[in-house]
Amino acid sequence: MDSWTYFPQFLSSGITMGAIYALVALGFVTISKASQIINFAQGEFVMLGGVVTFSLLNGLKLPYPVAALTTIVFVVLVGFATYLSVIYPLRKASILILIMATLGVSIFLSSTSGLVFGTLPKALPPFTSEQPLQFLGISMLPQSAWVLLSTFILLIFLYLLSHRTLLGKAMEASSTDPLGADLLGISRNLMVFLAFGVSAGVGAFAGILITPIFFTSYSSGTLLGLKGFIAAVLGGWGKNNGAILGGFVLGLVESLSLLIIPSGYKDAVAFVILLLILYFRPKGILGSPFIDSRRW
Amino acid sequence: MKKIVPFISILMLIFLAWASPAYVAEKSPYKIGVNLEFTGPWAEVTKTVKNAMVLEVERINKTGGVDGHPLELIFEDNGFDLGRVAANMTKFTRDREIIAVVGPFEDNLQATSRAIAEREKITNIIICPSNSMLRSLKQKWAFNIAQSDIVVSQKLVDLSLARKYKKALVFYAAHPLAQSLAEYYKRFGEEKGMKVIIAKETHKPTDIDMTPQLIKLKPIIEKEKIDVFYASTAGPPGPIVCKNLRTLGIKIPILGTHAFGFGFIIALGGQAMEGVEFAAGKPVVPDQLDENDPVRPVILDFNKRFTERYGVGIDQIAGHAHDSISLIYDALKRCQGKVTRATFRDALENTKGLKNCHGIYNYSPTDHDGLSKRDMVFIRIEGGKFKRIKFPGSE
Numbered sequence: 123m124d125s126w127t128y129f130p131q132f133l134s135s136g137i138t139m140g141a142i143y144a145l146v147a148l149g150f151v152t153i154s155k156a157s158q159i160i161n162f163a164q165g166e167f168v169m170l171g172g173v174v175t176f177s178l179l180n181g182l183k184l185p186y187p188v189a190a191l192t193t194i195v196f197v198v199l200v201g202f203a204t205y206l207s208v209i210y211p212l213r214k215a216s217i218l219i220l221i222m223a224t225l226g227v228s229i230f231l232s233s234t235s236g237l238v239f240g241t242l243p244k245a246l247p248p249f250t251s252e253q254p255l256q257f258l259g260i261s262m263l264p265q266s267a268w269v270l271l272s273t274f275i276l277l278i279f280l281y282l283l284s285h286r287t288l289l290g291k292a293m294e295a296s297s298t299d300p301l302g303a304d305l306l307g308i309s310r311n312l313m314v315f316l317a318f319g320v321s322a323g324v325g326a327f328a329g330i331l332i333t334p335i336f337f338t339s340y341s342s343g344t345l346l347g348l349k350g351f352i353a354a355v356l357g358g359w360g361k362n363n364g365a366i367l368g369g370f371v372l373g374l375v376e377s378l379s380l381l382i383i384p385s386g387y388k389d390a391v392a393f394v395i396l397l398l399i400l401y402f403r404p405k406g407i408l409g410s411p412f413i414d415s416r417r418w
Numbered sequence: 419m420k421k422i423v424p425f426i427s428i429l430m431l432i433f434l435a436w437a438s439p440a441y442v443a444e445k446s447p448y449k450i451g452v453n454l455e456f457t458g459p460w461a462e463v464t465k466t467v468k469n470a471m472v473l474e475v476e477r478i479n480k481t482g483g484v485d486g487h488p489l490e491l492i493f494e495d496n497g498f499d500l501g502r503v504a505a506n507m508t509k510f511t512r513d514r515e516i517i518a519v520v521g522p523f524e525d526n527l528q529a530t531s532r533a534i535a536e537r538e539k540i541t542n543i544i545i546c547p548s549n550s551m552l553r554s555l556k557q558k559w560a561f562n563i564a565q566s567d568i569v570v571s572q573k574l575v576d577l578s579l580a581r582k583y584k585k586a587l588v589f590y591a592a593h594p595l596a597q598s599l600a601e602y603y604k605r606f607g608e609e610k611g612m613k614v615i616i617a618k619e620t621h622k623p624t625d626i627d628m629t630p631q632l633i634k635l636k637p638i639i640e641k642e643k644i645d646v647f648y649a650s651t652a653g654p655p656g657p658i659v660c661k662n663l664r665t666l667g668i669k670i671p672i673l674g675t676h677a678f679g680f681g682f683i684i685a686l687g688g689q690a691m692e693g694v695e696f697a698a699g700k701p702v703v704p705d706q707l708d709e710n711d712p713v714r715p716v717i718l719d720f721n722k723r724f725t726e727r728y729g730v731g732i733d734q735i736a737g738h739a740h741d742s743i744s745l746i747y748d749a750l751k752r753c754q755g756k757v758t759r760a761t762f763r764d765a766l767e768n769t770k771g772l773k774n775c776h777g778i779y780n781y782s783p784t785d786h787d788g789l790s791k792r793d794m795v796f797i798r799i800e801g802g803k804f805k806r807i808k809f810p811g812s813e
Contacts, residue, residue, distance in 0.1 A: 132633055135630060241461040241462050245687075261667040339459065339654070345626075384619065385620065385631040386622070
């Protein structure tokens, strides 16, 4: 088939999508590591990142970096507010109810964004030039390079946070052994509160990165959230490096699968992969600390 | 006790007379149901529709309505949801005072609405273009007010011939209208000696990245030496396709559909939209029409009033909204005897030579689309603006 000659191009397209899925997956993992909650509003944090930056740039005419930083701070505050208004009052309820509550938050955020910022899709200007880069038969946007670079930096930051700081370790402890964490004087509520902030910040950052490439509208958070969730499960639920790996694998498989199947089934590929993982390796590629592998 | 009953009835009568609205002395209003996507992805676009309709109805009512009967719009939100389209439509048909329904706006929703209109015998004015599948049903009660897929495709073939394109590749969105646009373009193009290839790859209106599909099309473009790429799509996928094409280093000209004629499309696509050409309704370029264009005065007048009230100029959608009210007003005036759903439908079907924003409307029992090729202009996106282009021989 002709399109095999475009293998490198599919690869680069897959890697860009993969970086985005990885960023969303990281947000999921950050919260679940602290509390075991699956935050389905994660995709909405990404959407808010893009949409709010757009409004600040075009409405208030702020310079790009200022608008981006203000947005991240704003979305982190939204993350804190989500915790305080939804998760904290329900902290005695079961995890399942908390997950349902985050679905509610997701619908609330996307509808509110539609009302406040409008429903038409929005595009941010790219960080640097719009001219595609050409090398080795691949042509890609400079913005894709920014996405890759930023994902890498964020990964290092989150790694340092969870492995090298007391805070990160406390966050992880409060999830893996709640009783032990309590006995050691870790405030679990505070940890989950902070995790929501970090995850909202990561989401907003991802939103700002991708809006110049893919347009963001009030409703685009849902699909991104689902894909990110699949990526997190694929890589190993509850692990940062699992989320990153899962994201890239998902992006690549989605893109490369088009070599053999028609493009109409592109979105279905992700869900077929999810089913296959759940059948054959529910703990994901790298293994999940939350899923007991002895049972499988 | 006996004295109290008449006393209370008199009191109630007085109260009723006092509480009735002032227009009770006037003739009863003609009610029009409006079934639109006021929430969901098209909320901003349908807001323009509502604004334009309200503007026109208020103007008509100020000048005495239709023989003293004011027009009244009843808005229902269908939330971009098929079930709610059907529910609203049924609700409107149950209210015997409603003589016609305007909407929905989106292609995917029109089939349902048309079927109910046909069953319940109520006129349904639909804003988006018809497609061949729906036309083959020969529905009596549904009318489309946008340029049909046939007209748009003929006009685009004219554009391609004027630009001397020999080979075209069509990449269409997976919904009925985009598909029939692609097929008519192929049919009319090949009649005129062009070679048109319809890509096997499609895209969905919700896709955010068309790169994988376009990578598969790139070898075809290079091997077949394609002159022009026709993106038969609407909404955000338009600019996404243009952006992705340019990112992949494909530099051939791009043709679009009339759905490219909106400001937000340029805002989304930015640099990638430069040089994209398409055929669209005249309201896209109110200030660039010919002096002797028959509909120019209508567009300029409406544009002036719309800008005065809402602070923005008109676009194609505002034009459609204006036209829907204007068609209803015209048909009501021509109704013989008492206005009923049936007489209104017959009057609307007899619309002849009505000058509106989108052109001159002529309905007939065999044509429920109303517009012709003359009612479209060629547009090129240049410097982030819509610029009208003309070719000798074809407008």
